[in-house]
Amino acid sequence: MAGGGGGGGGGPRRPLCLAEVEAGSDNERLGVARDSMLRNPRILKAELGKPQRNCYTLPGFDFAYGLYIERTDGGVPEAIGHWNTIKPRTGLTRNMPRDFITMNRGALKAGYTTAREFNLYYKAKDIRRKDDEYSRFKRSPPKVPADMTYGMPARPSTPFFDVFQHKYKELWMEQQRALTAAQRVEKKKKEKLRETRTTFLRKQPVPVKEESFWHLPHLEKVGPHLSTFPDRDAREKAFSAAHREVPVRHGPLPQDIQAAS
Secondary structure (H helix, E strand, O other), X not given: OOEOOEOOOOOOEOOOOHHHOOOOOOOOOOOOOOHHHHHOOOOOOOOOOOOOEOOOOOOOOOOOOOOOOOOOOOHHXXXXXXXXXXXXXXXXXXXXXXXXXXXXXXXXXXXXXXXXXXXXXXXXXXXXXXXXXXXXXXXXOOOOOOOOOOOOXXXXXXXXXXXXXXXXXXXXXXXXXXXXXXXXXXXXXXXXXXXXXXXXXXXXXXXXXXXXXXXXXXXXXXXXXXXXXXXXXXXXXXXXXXXXXXXXXXXOOOOOOEOOO
């Protein structure tokens, strides 16, 4: 079925009015009927085979949607027929600052020395600085080399050969090795402390003096008064024999009787 507003796949149609309501339809109203009844989405019933109605009140067909700007320039005919140019602005006279250097020089030449005389001289001869002197660019223009190229320089080409050979990786590794070596040297310098007397004595202690027991002076270097051996050789033989018999003798000092074999 097709309606006046379009097929079933079309967009929302305009609001329904009482003149369009057919007898026996779902939206038929008995008694007092108003257009506002057909614009309430809660009570408006959908029509079979037709798009849903828009319940909002829309302006008339002669209404222009959007922002309307009244054209004052005449549009395309005015642009074709006339060439509208902008009038140049008249140069504004700028009030230049006072030239106190020139006025002070003139006041000194005139013989004025006090502040009041200087103020009177300023009022009498109001000298202003010149436009060329006040302009910093005119006083000191920038020095540009003759072969200077203006604009943004072109980006250098990508070094694909260095990228394929992992050159940047090798450079980074060399930088890290140099940084690690420098950190080690710095660490060694910090660890090397200045030696004190305590650390020096720990490394090289003072030799201890061997102290002998105290003896009476008249008992030192006194020879034996009794010798039971006939000569020195007999004494050494007796002592060597006693040393050989140490394993077979009893007692804390191996000088007792011999053990039975």
